[in-house]
Amino acid sequence: MRRLVWLIAFLAACAPTTGGLFGEADLAGVLPGAGTYRGPEPVPTVGEDLLAHPDPRIREEAFARLRSEKRNAEAYGSGAGPEFHYLYGVYYAASGQWDVAISYYNLGLKALYPYAFDRQGRDIWLYGYGRARAYLQREPAKALRDARILLQHAAPPVTGRMPQEILARELLVEAYVRTGGYEQALKAADEYFRAWKELVGTMPYVGGWYSFWRVVFQKGKALEALGRREEARQTYASILAQEKEAKTPVEREVLRKAEERLNALGGSFGVQGPQSGPPPPQASQPQPQPKASDEPVRKNPSEVATEEAQKAVQGLVEALKAVDLVKADNYLAIPRFDRSLVERISPEARAKAATFRFEVGRVVLPSAVQAYITVELTYDFGTGPKTIRLPLLSGEAGQGLKIRATPVTKVLNGTPSVIMGALLGLGDLPEKVNAFLDEYLRALGL
Numbered sequence: 001m002r003r004l005v006w007l008i009a010f011l012a013a014c015a016p017t018t019g020g021l022f023g024e025a026d027l028a029g030v031l032p033g034a035g036t037y038r039g040p041e042p043v044p045t046v047g048e049d050l051l052a053h054p055d056p057r058i059r060e061e062a063f064a065r066l067r068s069e070k071r072n073a074e075a076y077g078s079g080a081g082p083e084f085h086y087l088y089g090v091y092y093a094a095s096g097q098w099d100v101a102i103s104y105y106n107l108g109l110k111a112l113y114p115y116a117f118d119r120q121g122r123d124i125w126l127y128g129y130g131r132a133r134a135y136l137q138r139e140p141a142k143a144l145r146d147a148r149i150l151l152q153h154a155a156p157p158v159t160g161r162m163p164q165e166i167l168a169r170e171l172l173v174e175a176y177v178r179t180g181g182y183e184q185a186l187k188a189a190d191e192y193f194r195a196w197k198e199l200v201g202t203m204p205y206v207g208g209w210y211s212f213w214r215v216v217f218q219k220g221k222a223l224e225a226l227g228r229r230e231e232a233r234q235t236y237a238s239i240l241a242q243e244k245e246a247k248t249p250v251e252r253e254v255l256r257k258a259e260e261r262l263n264a265l266g267g268s269f270g271v272q273g274p275q276s277g278p279p280p281p282q283a284s285q286p287q288p289q290p291k292a293s294d295e296p297v298r299k300n301p302s303e304v305a306t307e308e309a310q311k312a313v314q315g316l317v318e319a320l321k322a323v324d325l326v327k328a329d330n331y332l333a334i335p336r337f338d339r340s341l342v343e344r345i346s347p348e349a350r351a352k353a354a355t356f357r358f359e360v361g362r363v364v365l366p367s368a369v370q371a372y373i374t375v376e377l378t379y380d381f382g383t384g385p386k387t388i389r390l391p392l393l394s395g396e397a398g399q400g401l402k403i404r405a406t407p408v409t410k411v412l413n414g415t416p417s418v419i420m421g422a423l424l425g426l427g428d429l430p431e432k433v434n435a436f437l438d439e440y441l442r443a444l445g446l
Contacts (some may be wrong), residue, residue, distance in 0.1 A: 033116035105131035160387030
């Protein structure tokens, strides 16, 4: 054991650095790594989501547990492994203590070298990405340097996760803006949009759009800095249009900043002009507006079915995060949760559920080979992201099957009969939905 600890310490000391032995880890020399770290130190049990939680009360409680685990590991004599350094970096970054976050991400990079993955399955690339995001707040020139390296070493995309290439390209655009390279930022943004269109089918629906509009906002800042005020106005207006017209998801902070910049430029949402900001891939150029009519705007059946499916899954997700099991049952074809569970829900379980991550993804409508709707849902209960396909049936079809009386789209965690399930061709999808719900309950200790 002691020899292994010394060997690991020796390898960490050999990690490529800039500025001498005690300088920062050289990302170009550390990436991509190979194999998985197998050190003898205890592995932390505190979830990353808790340490990055926006509520400081939850974040501080989680960090107190992490700090206690780290002290116990150090008292044991084996020291703290790279996972502790990474999670400390997550906490300090979420708390806005960027210099401290940088130092811990740097320690993590050195401790994990020469391996590619830590014992929790985390890619060493994410250690470098965390440090680069922190550098963006303190030393943007270093963030720009590391963004180029991260882009070069981005791993192939995995369905249901944000592609490393997209994360690196977004970081590159923001780093150019922060360092005053506005023309380079515009070129990097164009390259980002091309990559985004190619990879959109692999990334989480909400996370993908959030990233997209963050880059649109950075493009607006670059245009504004170059004196191209009208183009900047239209770019900011394109972001606000997503909220006004309920098109695609945008973070509230991005909406707030876009409105702030638009007002500062003397513009307002709804004023048409030359289109500079990149529209969503499926969006068309603005057309002359027809005169107001008393006739309601009618959506085609595909749009209605897609929206209903997204609303149903989003409603289920919100109920699960709130641990409102009665409400969650309303979105399921077959009631799933025993009412006795409600009495067993503790404050700790509610706090933990609030940290669970859900991202509603691609919707596939019924076709000649599929009689039902499916919606991709990426979730993380603290053990890493997973993706499931949720089968759904529209309200009218659901009523026809007499699944429920309420005329809304339902998630099919079962059907009234085996024959009906066979007719729909659901296969084992309902069983997978129930397995997902069981996993949720286990994660809450229920």
